Amino acid sequence: MLKDSFNREIHYLRLSVTDRCDFRCFYCLPRSHREFETPDEWLTSDEIERIVGQFSMLGVKHVRLTGGEPLVRKELNEIASKIAALPGIEELSLSTNASRLAQFSEPLHSAGVRRLNISLDSLDEERFKQITGSHLQPVLQGIDAALDSGFHPIKINMVVMRGINDHEVEGMVEYCLDRGLTLRFIETMPVGEGGRSASQHYLPLSEIEARLRKRYTLQPAAMRGSGPASYFQIDDSGLVIGFITPQSQHFCDTCNRVRLSVTGDLHLCLGQEDRLELRPMLRSGASDETIRQAIRDAVMRKPERHNFNEVPEAILRPMSALGG
Ligand code: SAM
Ligand code: SF4
Numbered sequence: 001m002l003k004d005s006f007n008r009e010i011h012y013l014r015l016s017v018t019d020r021c022d023f024r025c026f027y028c029l030p031r032s033h034r035e036f037e038t039p040d041e042w043l044t045s046d047e048i049e050r051i052v053g054q055f056s057m058l059g060v061k062h063v064r065l066t067g068g069e070p071l072v073r074k075e076l077n078e079i080a081s082k083i084a085a086l087p088g089i090e091e092l093s094l095s096t097n098a099s100r101l102a103q104f105s106e107p108l109h110s111a112g113v114r115r116l117n118i119s120l121d122s123l124d125e126e127r128f129k130q131i132t133g134s135h136l137q138p139v140l141q142g143i144d145a146a147l148d149s150g151f152h153p154i155k156i157n158m159v160v161m162r163g164i165n166d167h168e169v170e171g172m173v174e175y176c177l178d179r180g181l182t183l184r185f186i187e188t189m190p191v192g193e194g195g196r197s198a199s200q201h202y203l204p205l206s207e208i209e210a211r212l213r214k215r216y217t218l219q220p221a222a223m224r225g226s227g228p229a230s231y232f233q234i235d236d237s238g239l240v241i242g243f244i245t246p247q248s249q250h251f252c253d254t255c256n257r258v259r260l261s262v263t264g265d266l267h268l269c270l271g272q273e274d275r276l277e278l279r280p281m282l283r284s285g286a287s288d289e290t291i292r293q294a295i296r297d298a299v300m301r302k303p304e305r306h307n308f309n310e311v312p313e314a315i316l317r318p319m320s321a322l323g324g
Contacts, residue, residue, distance in 0.1 A: 001059040002295070004302040012062045012257040013055050015048065016323040017079055019262050021069040023097050024133035025121070027159060027188055027198030028319040031133065041263045045075045047282050049082040051260065054292050056088035064093045065113070066323025068262075071100040077111045084112025091115060095157075095323060099134060101142025105149040116151045117184075118143060121158050122165050123175055131164065147179060153223075155182040155242075160208055161201035169208055170215065177239045184229050184242035190308055191270065192318035199312065204248040212241070228254065246271075252305035259322045266298055267322055271306020271315060274298075 002010040024031050043051065052063060063083050070076055084092050093115035094108065101118075120139060122128040128136040146154055156176055160166055169185070176183040185205050188198040209232075212218060218232035221240045228251035229242030245251070252269075259267040264279030276298035281291055307314055 013060045014064045014259045018068040018073040030194045062091040066095040080111035098139045098142030102145040105145040109149040116154045159186045162203040186244045187247045190312035191315045205243045268302040272303045
């Protein structure tokens with residue numbers, strides 16, 4: 001079992017399989033960003049299998065594949081199959097912008113991915129383009145394909161930004177109601193240049209909750225998941241909505257996760273810079289036990305909480321480097 005010095009159990013690994021993306025969401029990956037990692041530095045699918053195997057031996061049960069956009073990594077299916085086959089991994093999930101999901105949804109489901117988080121910030125073609133630099137229709141087709149393939153749950157993640165898409169909240173509720181999708185609203189985080197530029201549109205989600213309460217009855221709901229969202233059921237429907245409030249109400253006390261970058265850096269907190277470089281160990285013949293001990297020691301250094309509010313300029317890497 002992996003435990004940190006604040007007695008938090010770590011059983012969730014977010015694994016970034018690429019730092020590249022076919023979108024340019026302005027709050028994540030500024031269009032000017034050029035500093036991508038070189039593929040020689042990327043962990044290979046065999047290295048990923050080995051390292052995730054060590055995490056599973058240490059008690060990690062849930063792995064989420066993320067990016068950048070994970071579907072732009074050619075070996076994604078192979079990586080997914082290898083991880084799904086590891087003993088101890090009970091859940092394999094994926095975060096995606098869904099732009100390529102129409103094509104890859106079936107193979108990913110066959111590879112063992114079951115839970116999906118899909119980013120969708122707008123249902124309006126023009127606004128979608130303004131936010132992401134890309135097109136809405138393939139994303140909507142990707143969501144339909146994911147429903148057909150039987151992923152469950154499928155959670156739609158909407159970063160709510162004042163003056164950009166906050167008027168679309170009710171429309172998004174209806175879209176998710178119609179399709180039986182879980183909907184989660186997310187506050188912007190000041191991660192990287194993009195995240196800081198989005199801070200001017202920051203909107204505390206308590207405002208959205210109050211607005212929705214005027215229209216719907218919200219009952220606290222239990223939702224099995226590994227995350228920090230607080231969930232509510234809407235009216236008597238099957239729709240569950242969640243609020244993820246890293247800025248207005250941080251949830252670091254119950255943090256259960258660490259993050260691995262595509263280059264093998266183990267990040268202990270999204271909002272801090274502490275990390276352990278695992279790639280040099282992997283490539284210099286370190287034993288499995290040495291790697292596990294290094295992971296245990298690093299997790300003991302996991303910071304108590306992020307400092308988004310106190311030091312919003314602290315994190316230079318874009319969100320796409322670690323996948324949220
Ligand atoms: N490309 C995939 C996607 O968009 O779902 C996975 C990686 S993306 C970095 C993971 C999540 O981080 C997305 O839901 C995205 O909206 C969110 N995100 C990115 N930058 C953010 C920011 N500055 N504040 C809040 N959420 C952010
Ligand atoms: Fe790409 Fe996801 Fe970042 Fe958008 S949020 S730029 S889809 S990595």
